[in-house]
Amino acid sequence: MVEPLELPDTYNAAVHFIDENPAPDDRVAFIDDTGEHTYGELRSRVDLAGRALLDLGARQETRIAMAMFDTVDFPAVFWGSIKAGIVPVCLNTLLTADSYDYILRDCRARILVVAEALLDQFAPILADQPHLEQVVVVGSDGHGYPTLESLCAAAEPSLEPAATNRDEVAFWMYSSGSTGIPKGVRHVHSSAMQTVKFYSEGVLGMNSDDVVYSAAKLFFAYGLGNGMTFPLGAGATSVLLTGRPTPEAVMHILATHQPTIFFGVPTLYAAILADPDNSRETGSQRLRICVSAGEALPESIGLEWEKRFGVPILDGIGSTELLHIFISNRSDDVRYGWSGKAVPGSELSIVDEHGDEVPPGEIGELLVRCVTAAEGYWNQRDKSRHTFMGEWTRTGDKYLKDEDGYYLYCGRTDDMFKVGGNWVSPFEVESAIVSHDAVLEAAVIARPDEAGNLKPKAFVVPASGAEVTEELAASLQGFVKDRLELWKYPRWIEFVDELPKTATGKIQRFKLRELDQSG
Ligand code: 3UK
Numbered sequence: 001m002v003e004p005l006e007l008p009d010t011y012n013a014a015v016h017f018i019d020e021n022p023a024p025d026d027r028v029a030f031i032d033d034t035g036e037h038t039y040g041e042l043r044s045r046v047d048l049a050g051r052a053l054l055d056l057g058a059r060q061e062t063r064i065a066m067a068m069f070d071t072v073d074f075p076a077v078f079w080g081s082i083k084a085g086i087v088p089v090c091l092n093t094l095l096t097a098d099s100y101d102y103i104l105r106d107c108r109a110r111i112l113v114v115a116e117a118l119l120d121q122f123a124p125i126l127a128d129q130p131h132l133e134q135v136v137v138v139g140s141d142g143h144g145y146p147t148l149e150s151l152c153a154a155a156e157p158s159l160e161p162a163a164t165n166r167d168e169v170a171f172w173m174y175s176s177g178s179t180g181i182p183k184g185v186r187h188v189h190s191s192a193m194q195t196v197k198f199y200s201e202g203v204l205g206m207n208s209d210d211v212v213y214s215a216a217k218l219f220f221a222y223g224l225g226n227g228m229t230f231p232l233g234a235g236a237t238s239v240l241l242t243g244r245p246t247p248e249a250v251m252h253i254l255a256t257h258q259p260t261i262f263f264g265v266p267t268l269y270a271a272i273l274a275d276p277d278n279s280r281e282t283g284s285q286r287l288r289i290c291v292s293a294g295e296a297l298p299e300s301i302g303l304e305w306e307k308r309f310g311v312p313i314l315d316g317i318g319s320t321e322l323l324h325i326f327i328s329n330r331s332d333d334v335r336y337g338w339s340g341k342a343v344p345g346s347e348l349s350i351v352d353e354h355g356d357e358v359p360p361g362e363i364g365e366l367l368v369r370c371v372t373a374a375e376g377y378w379n380q381r382d383k384s385r386h387t388f389m390g391e392w393t394r395t396g397d398k399y400l401k402d403e404d405g406y407y408l409y410c411g412r413t414d415d416m417f418k419v420g421g422n423w424v425s426p427f428e429v430e431s432a433i434v435s436h437d438a439v440l441e442a443a444v445i446a447r448p449d450e451a452g453n454l455k456p457k458a459f460v461v462p463a464s465g466a467e468v469t470e471e472l473a474a475s476l477q478g479f480v481k482d483r484l485e486l487w488k489y490p491r492w493i494e495f496v497d498e499l500p501k502t503a504t505g506k507i508q509r510f511k512l513r514e515l516d517q518s519g
Helices: 013-019 039-055 073-083 097-107 116-126 148-154 191-204 221-234 247-257 266-273 299-309 381-387 426-434 470-483 509-518
Strands: 028-032 035-038 063-067 087-090 111-115 134-138 169-175 183-188 211-214 237-239 261-264 289-292 313-318 325-328 347-351 364-369 392-401 407-412 417-419 422-424 439-448 454-462 492-495
Touching: 013 039, 013 073, 013 191, 013 221, 028 039, 035 039, 039 073, 039 148, 063 073, 063 097, 073 087, 073 169, 073 221, 097 116, 097 183, 111 116, 116 134, 134 148, 183 191, 191 221, 191 313, 191 325, 211 221, 211 247, 221 237, 221 261, 221 313, 247 266, 261 266, 266 289, 266 299, 289 299, 299 313, 347 392, 381 392, 417 454, 422 426, 426 439, 426 454, 426 470, 439 509, 454 470, 470 492
Parallel strands: 028 237, 063 087, 063 111, 087 169, 111 134, 211 237, 211 261, 261 289, 289 313, 454 492
Antiparallel strands: 028 035, 169 183, 313 325, 347 364, 364 392, 392 407, 417 422, 439 454
16 A cells, blocks of 8 residues: 655645646647647746636636647646636536536536637527636637637736645546436545556656657546646656547557557547557557556457557556546556556455445445545535545445456446446436437447447337337437437437336346347
8 A cells, every 4th residue: 555645735736747847848748739838838838827817807716617628728727727726627528518508507617718619519508607707718719709828928927826725626527427417526636646656657657758648638537647647747748639539540649659658448449459550560669558447448459459559458447536547457467357456545445235345256336445536526415425435435336356456347336337438327318318209218228339348229118109110210319419428329229118127117227238138
């Protein structure tokens, strides 16, 4: 067990990662679509962005929402806020207008910093926001709002750090709930540097010679660590991609920037491997570590990747609630199909429904004791009390441990699942499907595709008189796509006469999963 670092009461994470970062001014911190940005440039961009937000009226503890792509502006706004004591709320850039509406109201952000290309998505909901006072656009045209660039150009080039407490909330991230309603997860100043020490240094051995690329975006907890806090913590260089991490775009980055560490999710690894031309030769010859998280990595993908890219993929499990990875494989100790062993700084316990620890070989719920756990969910006290049990955090994951201390992922305690690293709540997708006139009832489960990665499948009971055709299936898919985030639509639809239910009328999704596997 690695002990957490003792920090002084007054501690500002931005001072640690930016101002007091030992990396020399001329070292490259980020490479984005516009080119290289040094640590020196980053330090001044952070001050300017923090100043600009103060100039707009933000104060210590004011929340601002960030809906930004991965460019150097992201760390500038994120750390500039934190340095000023302002609390950035990181938003997924792929949400529907309804989700943005919910989150902006829920977090009560006073300022929204939004990428120009996302303005259309926000437009329908911006006029009616009770807490939002200002919109700042990241891009060349503000469409009537001030741009980040213009505000920074007018700002004083210096910023005093706010005297924040190490235990004070520094930033928020939103995580999906089991009914599909997002929960604001609040992280404190001290946590990011502990994840650097425990996972980035402790497991990956990241150092200043590393060039890293994370296909997971900075607004995810996974990407925030991979692409920002870990490389900054190591004085390393991080490559950022503005656009979508398609297999082609990722291979292009591997070939062009020759990263030493690559972070992906299982579906992306599978998609890259699907093209037989992709290999170490056409990618990065400097790769020394590849990491997968977000959902379980099928063994076949790890083995094939190792053959083609010459390095293993280290599967590890993390969560937004714990900020980063707490169980992981190691470069010299890879067991495919398993999540690996405890990461330094994390103590693990697998318990039964009474909270009693189960012996090795038995499945129970995984609890984690780690200082990087979030301070709680915003305004969701019941859920916070359930999840954050003092020093221990409930993961909602079923695990077993073998005699040697390896951990095997055995599914969720709820029916939630991940598609390409993004949460799907079966309940939310079912609700969307049943709002279609031709549908009486629906149940959604996860089903593995050819590569072994999970995708949504819907069992649908048609409304009486509805004609069951392929067109109906296609129109239901389109119906869900129009209403929910794109990754959530059912890739398969099976029409059935009835759904298995408990005596109290609850859908038994586990029975459908069994049926699906046997069929
Ligand atoms: C599942 C995994 C099996 C698991 C995350 C790395 O995924 C991250 O955070 P989220 O809050 O989801 C957490 C949940 O996702 N999961 C994640 N990784 C794995 N299941 N094998 C894995 N390797 O259900 C977990 O509870 O979106 C991942 C770092 C930071 C993160 N936030």
